Amino acid sequence: MATSGVADRGSTERSSDTKIWNNPTVRGVFWQIVLIVAVLGSAAYLASNAIDNLARQHIASGFGFLNRESGFDISEKLVQYEPSDTYRDAFLVGLLNTFEVAGLGVVLATILGTLIGVARLSPNWLLRKLAQCYVELWRNLPLLLQLFFWYALLHVAAPGPRDAWNPLPDVFISNRGLMFPTPSADPSHKFIWIAFFVGVVASIGLDWWGRKRQEATGKPFPILAASAALIIGLPVLVLLATGAHMTLDKPVMQGFNFAGGSSFSPELTALLIGLVVYTASYIAEIVRSGILAVSHGQTEAAGALGLQRGLVLRLIVLPQALRVIIPPMTSQYLNLTKNSTLAVAIGFPDLVFVAQTQINQTGQAIEGIGIIMATYLAISLSISLLMNIYNARIALKGR
């Protein structure tokens, strides 16, 4: 910025007797050329070393290994996978596991973090201090330590399936992990999903129509109630129409372990608890400062205009708080995704775990680490891009 300003001035006002090496533009170009040569030179040097070393150690290069048989099994998978499948499939399983952890973690951490952030502003002194203690405690402990702790708690300290902890009805925690009920599969579920998506699309359309009508006539449309009715009501209608095939598949003790329901392994449960508890402490602070950032005058002015409390929150406070909350929240989501790589430490097979196994088997470290780095870079950059677009849309207009 500053340099370019000087450079412009230099080039326009330069008198004829100035030496060429004192011309800022020339100097700028010169130093940049030096920099490029230095960077490219060291890159070439490192690359030649790598080629040399790989040849000496008889390590193949390139991504040909992706099509070869992996030969190792993965304990947790969302898709079909056998040791006889290729490395490509193994990486896909790892990637899906990473997405599973990140997706669930983001949702749960947002819920918990928001609750604690609001609790930090509670008029109840005890609740406020308790929330503050929560934030201070988890923020000041290394995440890896927390993961080890939760894993030890679930894997070593938790009881066997026979005397599993039962914190909620039909939810069991034992050293085999977390068991919880899920709706049993039924052909009618397909239609319920269709009804759900129809509801979402209809709500978006209705929202657009409602806005247009309000702009034209000034009559507001109860979009929240209407879309809630559409998104929840339609699937319920379909459910009733198809004969209410909504039974829960509950985990039941059978022999030495639970059968039925769904389960998370101790690794996944520990990883999720650790990530959620840790990230929630950061999200709580973000939510709290976001709410505090909306000046009290806004609330009072809205009240003076005669808006009801709920409307004040929805129309005045939330939109302004979100503007402050969203950018740091995005980076917390990204942090959670990146922190999920600590899964290797407790043996959950995420992307890094698969890559590590691949590196041990093939010796192709550059390719393996390249795949992980490229994947995370792609996730990070695309989420930042999306969030920048969203941020630009909700940012302060005018001025």
Add this chain to the structure above:
Amino acid sequence: MTAEIPARSPAHRLAGHTAGSLSRGIRQAMNALRRNLFNSIGNTILSGMMLALFWLVIPPFVDWAVTHATIAGISKSACDGSGACWTFIKVRLPSFFYGSFPPTERWRVDLAALLLVAFGIPVLRDRVARRGLWVVLLLTVFPVLAGVLLVGGVPGLPYVGTHLWGGLLLNTTISFVAVAGSLPLGMALALGRRSGLPIVRMLSIGFIELWRGVPLLTVLFMATVMLPLFLPHGITIDNLVRAMVALTLFTSAYMAEVVRGGLQGVPSGQEEAAYALGLKWWQVQYCVVLPQALRLVVPGIVNTVVDLFKDTTLVTIVGLFDMLGAVNQAINDPAWLGLAKEGYAFAALLFFVCCFAMSSFGRRFERRLERSTPR
């Protein structure tokens, strides 16, 4: 940036009263309690639930950690299993601090720690003459002294290989090196990111976004697994140094973003005025812009340092025995099996004290900054 909510706790108000007006004090305390905890039905229920939670959690914890705990003895047989077995921590304590550092040489670690405190205090104190000089001393003289002390290899100080280092010594050393390296690098990157020279700017942005976009664990893997492949045949780098380089590069990207925030906080008039006085680019940055920018971002730098300190535990995944690694090692020792709770509780306490102290310093500085900044 987080704003502090105004302190309006009843405890604050309670603290102000002396014994002279005891009965009035009690009455006011009751009023404060009622106002804060039992002023509505919902609030009363909430407070009741919270007190029940405390009742459920605190007494059993105190029972475990204090009342039924054991600290005497030197083996697991001293613990009866009804409470915490602090004997385990007592016996394994040296390994948590020094790793496998030879017992006869541990005084060198203690001395280095004392030196760090001695050099660090003048840098961190509120009012101190020639703070800049102390910073330079901390970043030049101290590392040389500490390095000679810890590594040795000179007459009187036998050589201690880094494979013997461990425990909190490792966390501290790695953190110090990474901070000392990433601060200047981060400043350079931040300036580069604002530079008018397009190639400098692009390289800085690329560097920063690359490190910020990937997880630290992959950077550490890269340093331990991939780096050896890029070195000429026959040259190897110490495992600890690799981890230090990785953490320095990684942290410098975050430092750069923190410093950039500070640079944006310096009014552009400052820079223009400095140019108008005829200063050169580096003079403008060094004498006018950076001092103001860095002052603004001390809290941000402290946060980065706390994160870095917590992140140094990751080196245990790549085979270095830091504090957490030492605890894990001790827990898996056949002579002390089943004491994971004690081990992690102790590690948590130690890390909490270190990190909380640092973040408190950052917050104190932030408040001082807010007071001294004219609005």
